[in-house]
Amino acid sequence: MPSSHPYSCLQLPTDAPFELRSSVGKGWGVFATRRIARGALILREDPLFIIRKHPAHIIEEDVWRAFQQLLPDQKQQFLLLRDNSVKPFTSMNAACAENSFSLRTPGESKKSKAPAQGLFLLHSRFNHSCLPNAKIPIVEGESIESFAVRDILPGEEITICYEPDFECQTRLERHEVLRFTCDCEVCQPGTLFQQLSDSRRRLIRGLEYLTQGKDLDRQRRDSSSPLIIDPALKRAAETFDISVSSRLIYRLLSVVLLYDEGLLDDIMLQRLWPGISRLAGAFGSEENAVIAQLALEQDTWVKKLEVAFKLFGRRDPVDGAFAKILRLKRGI
Numbered sequence: 001m002p003s004s005h006p007y008s009c010l011q012l013p014t015d016a017p018f019e020l021r022s023s024v025g026k027g028w029g030v031f032a033t034r035r036i037a038r039g040a041l042i043l044r045e046d047p048l049f050i051i052r053k054h055p056a057h058i059i060e061e062d063v064w065r066a067f068q069q070l071l072p073d074q075k076q077q078f079l080l081l082r083d084n085s086v087k088p089f090t091s092m093n094a095a096c097a098e099n100s101f102s103l104r105t106p107g108e109s110k111k112s113k114a115p116a117q118g119l120f121l122l123h124s125r126f127n128h129s130c131l132p133n134a135k136i137p138i139v140e141g142e143s144i145e146s147f148a149v150r151d152i153l154p155g156e157e158i159t160i161c162y163e164p165d166f167e168c169q170t171r172l173e174r175h176e177v178l179r180f181t182c183d184c185e186v187c188q189p190g191t192l193f194q195q196l197s198d199s200r201r202r203l204i205r206g207l208e209y210l211t212q213g214k215d216l217d218r219q220r221r222d223s224s225s226p227l228i229i230d231p232a233l234k235r236a237a238e239t240f241d242i243s244v245s246s247r248l249i250y251r252l253l254s255v256v257l258l259y260d261e262g263l264l265d266d267i268m269l270q271r272l273w274p275g276i277s278r279l280a281g282a283f284g285s286e287e288n289a290v291i292a293q294l295a296l297e298q299d300t301w302v303k304k305l306e307v308a309f310k311l312f313g314r315r316d317p318v319d320g321a322f323a324k325i326l327r328l329k330r331g332i
């Protein structure tokens, strides 16, 4: 790619551990220029502008107004943007849609959709992978940060996953959402790795249904859904009549599958661990509580799961109350 490409004029922080350059079949991308250790910050970026609307409601005038308020140098940076590095965008709104991230403004509930979109010149240069080596955690505020989720070597492309819940979706399902053909390691059709990955992600989705009583879209699946085949088990999940023992086993099994898939990063673990340790501490029977505690003390996820399997089929005095609380919370 010639050095006259507009992206060579994008301003990078002086200490950036990456460079921008072309990425085969994906336009331009972001490549590590030195080793980036797992957990290290890659980039903290402020938005060029913020539009306080749901992305679906943003119109051309909104972007135009935001653009007008930029300083001359910022306007120039915005005008460097190209559709996947090649063509100029057909509208300012299209440029905004392709280069913005949803922001969670302070005080907003976790469940509600972010009503603000920020335009980020550099984070938008990261290409997608379904097995990414970097992540942008959702935090409150206007700037966003990316972190390495595993060690990244010099020269390696830095990728993020564009969509939530991809850890529970098969290659086909992911491609229904993405507007391009992803060719990452887990998207190579027909390979054993891809088939295994599909099975793992499908299982993770089923386990999620068993513990949450609903699917990714927060809906129950009808009886034709192949997600949970056993109707009695499906009903039990939907009415939260899944024992605490089973819940703990399902959670740990999910973590083992995520680990095997290469998706268990520290950010995900921080999100999952509180729920797991709450479950392990919830047992009313001393015998069950001892097994659960012993499970969590093991030094690997497989060993934790192995010990937790000793709880399989065991009821607990708190099962009824646990189900009742969950039903109350969900208004059932």
Ligand SMILES: C[S@@+](CC[C@H](N)C(=O)[O-])C[C@H]1O[C@@H](n2cnc3c(N)ncnc32)[C@H](O)[C@@H]1O
Pocket (backbone or CB within 6 Å): 025, 026, 027, 028, 029, 082, 083, 084, 085, 086, 098, 099, 124, 125, 126, 127, 128, 129, 179, 180, 181, 182, 183, 184
């Ligand atoms: C936000 S941009 C990422 C940077 C982009 N490559 C560029 O040059 O500006 C998103 C676009 O990059 C391309 N892209 C990102 N990840 C890709 C992947 N894994 N495979 C193919 N194309 C990808 C797609 O065209 C996508 O719409």
